[in-house]
Amino acid sequence: AQSVTQLDSQVPVFEEAPVELRCNYSSSVSVYLFWYVQYPNQGLQLLLKYLSGSTLVKGINGFEAEFNKSQTSFHLRKPSVHISDTAEYFCAVSLQYNTDKLIFGTGTRLQVFP
């Protein structure tokens, strides 16, 4: 079965600093990969996804992620964060042959300080 590991439960960072949120997955078959963001007291919304093609994926709000098949990673990056990026970020994976079953990581809380 596939699984997702988000290595950091919390990431504190100062405004305008770069940030990387780490995500590793485990699967014996090909997968699709996603990053979702959850602002306080809201549902989740998609930041970006990798289905195929270029391994560098650009998403909303200046975020990007790189799919590394050999390292089974899909780390999320932003070169300069804003206070408004404070939120919880979830990495998720689905199998290419069963795309309805989305498996989420446990989440990383990004706290941006002024």
Add this chain to the structure above:
Amino acid sequence: NAGVTQTPKFQVLKTGQSMTLQCAQDMNHNSMYWYRQDPGMGLRLIYYSASEGTTDKGEVPNGYNVSRLNKREFSLRLESAAPSQTSVYFCASSLIGRETQYFGPGTRLLVL
């Protein structure tokens, strides 16, 4: 365009009571999902429906039942609530499986 709506927003139940969480989407999506979110555990899939008339178990289906009433609506029922079902429940929908899932605002459930 409301997207995905969920009712109720909050609910308090006593152990053994039953309730149904309602979800509706107005995006003509084929797939619908129910998740629960618990601290430190991320979101876990309870049940999903890949199309009208079909439902399948997710990671944590025990203690729950679902009904895909029509293409728009997907309800989650707790027949006999237990304190372990205290959680935040999210409904989501997508056009098809690998596409973006759109989430509702959530239902906060407390079982005493």
